[in-house]
Amino acid sequence: xxxxxxxxxxxxxxxxxxxxxxxxxxxxxxxxxxxxxxxxxxxxxxxxxxxxxxxxxxxxxxxxxxxxxxxxxxxxxxxxxxxxxxxxxxxxxxxxxxxxxxxxxxxxxxxxxxxxxxxxxxxxxxxxxxxxxxxxxxxxxxxxxxxxxxxxxxxxxxxxxxxxxxxxxxxxxxxxxxxxxxxxxxxx
Numbered sequence: 001x002x003x004x005x006x007x008x009x010x011x012x013x014x015x016x017x018x019x020x021x022x023x024x025x026x027x028x029x030x031x032x033x034x035x036x037x038x039x040x041x042x043x044x045x046x047x048x049x050x051x052x053x054x055x056x057x058x059x060x061x062x063x064x065x066x067x068x069x070x071x072x073x074x075x076x077x078x079x080x081x082x083x084x085x086x087x088x089x090x091x092x093x094x095x096x097x098x099x100x101x102x103x104x105x106x107x108x109x110x111x112x113x114x115x116x117x118x119x120x121x122x123x124x125x126x127x128x129x130x131x132x133x134x135x136x137x138x139x140x141x142x143x144x145x146x147x148x149x150x151x152x153x154x155x156x157x158x159x160x161x162x163x164x165x166x167x168x169x170x171x172x173x174x175x176x177x178x179x180x181x182x183x184x185x186x187x188x
Contacts (some may be wrong), residue, residue: 017047018047018051018053018056019044019045019047019048019050019051019053019056019057019060020044020053020055020056020059022040022041022043022044022047022056022060023040023041023044023045023048023056023057023059023060023063024059025040025044026038026040026041026043026044026059026060026063026064026067027059027062027063027066029063029067030063030066030067030069030070031066031070031171034066034067034068034070034071035067037063037064037066037067037070038063038064038067040063041060041061041063041064041067042060044056044057044059044060044063045057045060045061045064048060054087054088054090054091054093055088055091055093055096057087058084058085058087058088058091058093058096058097058100059084059096061080061081061083061084061087061100062080062081062084062096062099062100062103064076064080065077065078065079065080065081065084065100065103065104065107066103068080069103069106069107069110074107074110074111077103077107078104078107078108081100081101081103081104081107082100082104084096084097084099084100084103085097085100085101085104088100094126094127095127095128095132097124097127098123098124098125098126098127098128098132098136099124099128099132101120101121101123101124102120102121102124102128102132102135102136102139104120105117105118105120105121105124105139105143106139106142108120109139109142109143109146112146114143114146114147117143118140118143121136121139121140121143124136131163131167131169134160134163134164134167135172137156137159137160138156138157138160138164138172138175138176140156141153141154141155141156141157141159141160141176141179142179144156145157145179145182145183150183150186150187153179153183154180154183154184154187157176157179157180157183158180160172160176161173161176161177161180164176
């Protein structure tokens with residue numbers, strides 16, 4: 001009789017990657033190719049179940065949520081991010097749950113649910129540091145921006161800009177510069 005662990009090990013050898021690797025790939029693909037991201041997330045979730053890897057399962061659900069968001073399916077995006085949060089919390093993976101909360105906050109913001117979006121940001125903040133904390137701070141600035149709290153948004157954007165430059169995160173740097181420019185325009 002073959003054990004689940006042996007099956008998971010065999011699955012990883014067959015695909016040449018672990019659940020964590022597949023989940024990370026799905027996250028990377030989400031912004032550029034939601035279809036491929038969904039396929040990678042499905043594979044990651046399958047491997048995560050076989051390997052009993054709750055961290056990879058949470059990341060795969062986040063990838064599903066990001067892909068759904070790219071396809072403008074906000075209901076599905078919210079559902080997947082909430083699943084990622086639940087998986088992370090039940091497994092004691094505060095960082096995983098927090099990253100999913102930041103993604104959920106973005107979905108809530110797109111629905112103009114500012115109060116709940118800011119609540120998710122506040123709940124996520126204690127569990128994050130480094131680049132993840134910078135992303136959270138940029139998300140908070142964006143929420144302020146969308147609420148018309150322009151001075152607070154501008155301060156937030158100015159705070160995150162150096163970190164995005166140091167990380168050579170040109171996508172987030174460009175987005176922040178654009179948002180900052182819009183605020184300057186609106187402030188005259």
